[in-house]
Amino acid sequence: MNCEWTKDNLIACIDRELDPSQELLLKEHLHDCSACRREYEKIQIAWKTLDCWKDLAPPEHIQKNILREIKGGRKAKWLYRMVPAAAVLLIIAGIGFFYNSTDTGSFRQFTVEKENTPVEAHTDISQENVDDIIVNLQLLREKDFYDSLDRLEKIDYLPLVEDRQEEDKKESNLLEMHAA
């Protein structure tokens, strides 16, 4: 606790705005420091003098003017707060529109965009075919694989087919024996 802090907080102490612990420390300092104590007494006297003054109401027109200013100020403050909010909204909406029109647009948008895509220079393929390629890209990338897929799956059936033929043979043998 030093004199500087004490002097800064003397008014706060008189106004009872300090924490109880701070107030106690300040009063301990005043007890030890005569300079600060004198300062404190001066302020206290001055403060008490203020109590002698009567509370006078301001003239009505001044009161109205002040209230109007306050209300206007509030309005301005509200508008002032609205500006960043509106800016944020505008940015969000802008991003939304931009994103919507470029990345997540409809298929119609997609096809319109595609019209601007240059047809590959190294081929004589038309834009219509390029569109068709894009639609079937996965399939066309591995066309041979997808072409042969159903045949490849049948390889698993081969041992079962032979067995079935054998079963049929056995069945027909049995029938023949039965007939005989």
Added chain:
Amino acid sequence: MKLLFAIGLTVFTVFVHAGNSTAEEQRLRRNKVMWEAMSPQEKGRIIENYRKWKEQSEEKRRRTRQNYENYRELSPEEKYRLKERYRAFQGLDSSIRERVNERIRKVDMLPQERKERLSEKYRRMREIPVVDRMKVLEQSLFWKSLSDQEREIFKRLMFPD
């Protein structure tokens, strides 16, 4: 202020989701990006595939598309197995490949009702472990009818994983 942010967020959500695309549109966009990023060689290869595809009959194209759709439905393990099988098949000599094709044609020639029975039997077979399946295969007449070389080939094709 919080209210304004909530409104902003709602407006943003509405803007984004109102025009939000379907999975199909997303797939098309992805394809477009992929296509644009491809090298001229890769594009040339795909264009060549496209031309071949267009020259195919409607029925063949339908079957390829069906294969493609079926493949997309498979589990990752099944997809891997089929890719490996395809690689193994492509790696075969053309004469051996023809022999395999000949065997496959036998399945093609079966009546529909028997094909369905086969498919059912195969589904049951898939549920047993690979080691046991291999034993079943080794006991089959089909296996016994193969030469050592063919056995090696079919083993690679049937159990690529």
